[in-house]
Amino acid sequence: MSDPKIDGFELKPGFRGMASDTGSDQTMFKGVHWGKAMMWIFLLSDTFVFSCFLIAYMKGRGSTPVEWPNPSEVFALEAFGVPVPLLLIALMTFVLITSSGTMALAVKYGYEKNRKMCGWLVLATAIGGLTFVGMQAYEWSKLIHEGVRPWENPFGAAQFGSFFFMITGFHGTHVSIGVIFLFIYAYKVFAGHYENGGKRGWFTTMKGDYVEIEILGLYWHFVDLVWVFIFAFFYLW
C-alpha cells in the first residue's frame, strides 16, 4: 500500500510519520479539520476535569473511616419482586452504549453524505441520550426518596451522597448538553445545512460540513467513555 500524500507532503506511517508530521510546516495533525482538532483538545481538557473528580472521589472514599455503602445494594432495583443488583445501572449502560453505536454509524453515513441515514441516526442517538437522562433522573429521585442527600445518607459515609450526586450530576450535565446539540444537529442534517458546500452560520465565518457530525460524535463517545469509568469506580468498586 502506498502512503497517501497531501500535495507535496508524504504521509509516512507510524512513529516515522509522527516525526515527519511534527516537523512539517502548516499543520501538525495532517488532514484533521480545525474543529475536530479543537474538540479533541477540549476532550483532553475535559478528561482532566473528570479525572480530578474521580481522583477526589478515590481520596474521599479511601480516607473515610466510616463504612461506605455497598453500591450493589443501594442501586438494586426490584424486578418481578426480586431485588436485582445494579439493574437500573445496567440498563443505563445498555442505553448509552446503544446510542454510542448509533452515533458511530451516523458519523459513517455523514461522511458518505447519506443525508437521510445520518439524520435518522443522529436523532436516534438523541433519543437514546434523552432516555439515559430520564433514567438518571429516576435514579436520583429514588435515592433522594430513600433519604440520600448530598450532605448525608442513611447507609454510611456522608461523602457517598456528595460524590454520587456531584459526579453523576456533572456527567448528566454533559449528556444533557449533548442531547440538546444532537437535536440541533439532527435538524441541521435534515435541513441540508451540510449539502452543497455548506451553509454559513450567523455572525461567523464557519460553513457547515459533515465533519461537524464527527466532531459531535467525538463528544458523544467521550460522554460514553466517562460513563465506563464512572460505572467501574462508582458502581462496581
Add this chain to the structure above:
Amino acid sequence: MHAGIIFFLVILGSILFHIFTPWYWTDIASNWKGMDDTITLTFWVGGGVFVAVCLFMIYCVFKYSYKEDRKAEYKPEDKKLEKILTVATTLGVAALLAPGLIIWNQYVNVPKNSIEIDVMAWQWGWQYRLPGNDGKLGTTKVVNINDDNPFGINLDDPYGRDDIMVQSDIINLENNRPVKILLRSVDVLHNWYVPQFRAKMDAVPGVVTYYWFEPNKVGEYEVLCAEYCGVGHYAMRGGVEVQDPNSYQEWLGEQETFSDLLAKQNKEIETKKVAKNNSNIEKVIYKEEK
C-alpha cells in the same frame, strides 16, 4: 555604560548587604543544624551562580554594547558548551539535593525514645497533652470536646485516663530529649512553629500530623502560628520552656491528669446536685411563705 555600572552596584550591594546584615537566623536551639548547614551550602552555591551569571551579563554589557561598525557573532549552536553546562548544572543540583533528602529522611523517621506531645490548636490558641505513666496518649475526637473534656479524649479509651493535660499555651520540654509533636486542629489549619527549632508542620483538622526535634538549649521560646488561620493569625502565640531534666520532672509532677480532672468534675457535679436540691427546698419554702 551607566547601565552596566548600576547593575554592578546592585550586585555589589547585594553582597555587602549579606555580609553586614543585622538580620539573620536566630540561634538554633534544636538538633536540626543539618538544615542550617544545607541552607548555607545552597546559599553559597546558589549565591555564587547568581553573582557569576550577573557579572558575566555585566561584562557582556560593557564589552559588546552597540557599535555601528561591529557585527555580532553568528553561531546558532554550540553543542559542546551546552553539554558541559548541562552536566555541570545537573551535578550541582544533585549535590544540593542529596543532603536535603538525607535530612528529610531523618525528619520523617522519629527516634524511638522520643516523647509524644499532643498539640491541639484552635482559633486562636494552643494547648498540650502529654502521655501519663503508660507512655501512651489516648485517642481523641473533636465531637467529645467540651468544658469537662477539653481535649476531646475518648472516655472509653483506657490509655486516655492518665494523660497529662496542660491547659495553657506554654509547654515545658526536657532538654536533650527528642519530642514527637503530634498536631491536630479543631477548626482550621494552623502551624506550630518555633523559629529557633527550625522545624514546623501544619495542624490539619481531620487528621493528625507530626514532626520531631530535640531541643538542646535551655530557655524560653515563642511559638508562632505559621499557617494562615483567620484574622487572629498574627497574634496566635504560644510558648515553650526548655528545662533541664530535674526542673522538668518537677513541673511534670504539678500537672493535672485527665482522671484528676474527671474526679474533680464528679465532685463538682455532686455539689451541684446538692445545691440544686437546696434551691428546690428554698423554692418550696418560699412558696409556702407566700
Add this chain to the structure above:
Amino acid sequence: MSDEYENKSGYQAQSSEALTGSAGSTPDMDYVRPAELPEQDLYHGHTFLTKWVFCQDAKVIGVQYFLTAVFTGIVGLILSWLMRLQLGFPGLAGFITAEHYYQFVTMHGMIMVVYFLTALFLGGFGNYLIPLMVGARDMVFPYVNMLSFWMFFVAVAVLMASFFVPGGPTGAGWTLYPPQTILEGTPGSGMGILLMLVSLALFVIGFTMGGLNYMITVLQARTRGMTLMRMPLTVWGIFTATVLAMLAFPALLVSAIMMTLDKVIGTSFFMPTILKAGEVLEYGGGSPILFQHLFWFFGHPEVYIVALPAFGIVSDLISVHARKNIFGYRMMVWAIVGIGALSFFVWAHHMYVSGMNPWFGFFFATTTLIIAVPTAMKVYNWILTLWRGNIRINTVMLWCLGFIVTFVNGGITGIFLGNVSVDVPLSDTYFVVAHFHMVMGIAPVMVIMGAVYHWFPLITGRLLNETLGKWHFWATFLGAYSIYFPMHYLGFIGVPRRYYEMYDSPYMTSAVGMNEFISLAAFLVGAAQFILIFNIIKTLKTGKPAPKNPWKANSLEWHTSTQPPEHGNFGERLPVVHRWPYDFSVPGAKDDFIPQTTPPSEVVHTKVEKT
C-alpha cells in the same frame, strides 16, 4: 530532483549544506510546498459594535484582554500599596483592620496571578502575537475567541463585584485553603467567596475557549514553510503555557465546584468535623489536604503558565536587541517543553509542611530540582546570546537585563524552597513571599514592560519615549529589587508571612526599619508605573511615527503589509517562510538581519546555518 527535495523539506529543518549543495541557484531553491488548507474566510465587522466591541479580530481581542488585565493589575497594585502601608507603618491608616488587610492580601494574590499575569500573557500577547507570528490570518475560530474575551470580562466584573457585597471580598488567602475559606468568621466567607469561586469558574471556561484557539492556531494554521522549529520562542512559550493551562485549569475548576458545594449545600468534601465557638458544625469526614492537592495540581503549572511566555518573549527581545541569534534555539525549545511537562509532577512541593504523606517529600524534591536544570540552561543561553553580540542598550534591553537579574535571583531561592528539608524552616515565612515575587512577579513584569516598549510601535505605529522609558525602568528595577532582596532576610529570621502586623516578638520587631524601607520602596515602584501610562498618553498624542520594522527584527509580525497590521494581518498574500526568525548578523549578508520571508535565492552568498 523535485521529488527528492520534497522528501527532505517535509521532514525537519534542513542544513544549509544540503540546500546549497543540491540547489545552487535553480528556481527550486525557494520552493515551499503549496498550502494544505484554503484561505480562512474572515468575518469583517461593519458597525461599531462588531468592529470594536464584539470584534472577532484577534488583534483587537488581544488589546481588549490587555487593557482589562491592566485594569485589574492596577487594582492589585493599589491593594499592595495598602498592604505595605499597614506593614511598614502599622496604625497609620486606621481603616485597615485585620479583616481588611487579609482581604487585600487575598485579592492582591488572586488578581495578580490569574487575572493580571495569566490573562495578559495568554489573552493579551497570545491573541495579538500568535496569528501574526505564525503567519495566520486570524485565530482559527474568531467567534469563539471573541466569546473568550467576554467571558473573561464577566469574570473580572464578578470578581470586582465582590468588593461591594456585604462582608466584602474573601480574605482566605489566595490559595483559598479550606476549612478556613468557607467558615464563618473569615472575612468574606459569605458572598465574597462565592463570587470568587464563580469568577474563577467563568475564567476557566473563558480561558478554555481562548486556549483551544491558541493551540489549534499554532498546531494547524501556520503559514507555508513555518515549521514548529521555525517559530519564534515567543510563540513556543505562549503555546506551551496554553497547553499547561488547558490541563491545569480543570483541577481548579473541580476544586472550585467542590468548594462551592461545601459552602452552599453543606457537603463535606474538604470539611472535617469542626468545632467552632464551642459548637460542632454539620460537616464531617472531609479532607482539607485534598483541596491543597487539587489546588496545587493547578497551581504549580500556573506558575509556569506565567513564566513560560515570559521566557519566550524575553528570548526574542534579547535576540533582536543584541543583534545576535538566540543561542541554542533547540535547547531553548526543549527546555520550554520539558519545563512544561515536568511542571505536572512537582505540585506538592508547595505542601512539604502541609501534613501530607511525608514520603512524598522525596519524590517531589527530586522532580522539583530536576526542573532546575532546563531552567538554568535557559539562563545560560540568554547570557550566551548577549556574549559576542552587538547589544543595543535601549529601554527594551534594559528590561531584559533586569529580567535576567531578578529571575536568576528568584530561581536560586527556588532551589532553597524546592529542596524539601531546606524548605522546612523557610516555608510560610517572608522568604517564600520574596521568592515568588521575585521569580513570578517582578521577572514576568519586567518582560511585560520590555514587550510593551518593543511592540508598541507595531500596535500603534509610534515609538515610546526612550528617556521616560529609562526612568521608568530604573525606578521599577531598583525599587523592586530593594523591596524583595531584603525581604529574604525577614524570612531567614523567621517572620511568618500573612501577618497583619509584626507584633511583639523581639526578632520581628528588630526588622521594623527594614519594613518601613520596603514599604517606601513599594510606594515608589507603584508610582513609577504611572510614568509608563504618561508615556503612552504622550506618545499617542505627540509621539513620532515609527518607521516600518523599527527594531530590524526578522519575525513575521514586522513584515505585514501595513503597520499596524489590519484585519487579516498580511494583506493579499500570506507570507511564505524560509528560515528561522533569528538570522541576525549573518556573515556575508547585506543587512544585519534576514527576515523570515527572505527566500534563500536572495541570500545565496551568506553563511546561513539553519533554515
Add this chain to the structure above:
Amino acid sequence: MDDTNQINEKDKKPVESTHKIGIYLWIWGLLFVLSFFSYMVDWYQFQGMLRWSLILFFMFAKAGLIMAFFMHLFWERYALVNVLLWPMTAIACFVFLMAAEFEYTLFSRMFYFFVGGGA
C-alpha cells in the same frame, strides 16, 4: 492567489476514508459483551484483587474500544494519538500519589481517632 493553490478534493482528506459498517457492528457487539461481563463481576460478587483486576480490565477494554474505533483514534495519525495520550501520565501520577495519600490519611484517622487504634 495561484501559489496557494487549493488541493483537489481527492487529496483533501487522505485519512478520513469511511470504514465498512461491519467493523462498527463488531465493536458495538463487543461493547455489549464486555459490559455484560463487568456486570457479572458484581453479580457473582467476586472480591479482592480478582474483582479489581476484572473491573479494571473490562473498563480499559471498553474505553480502548470506544476510543480506538468509535472515536477513530485507531485510524488517526500518531501525531494526534500521542498528543492525546501522553498527558495521561500526569493523571496516572496523580492517581498513584493520591492512592498513597488516602492510605496515609485513613491510617492517621484510625490510629488517632478510634479507640484501640493507638494501642
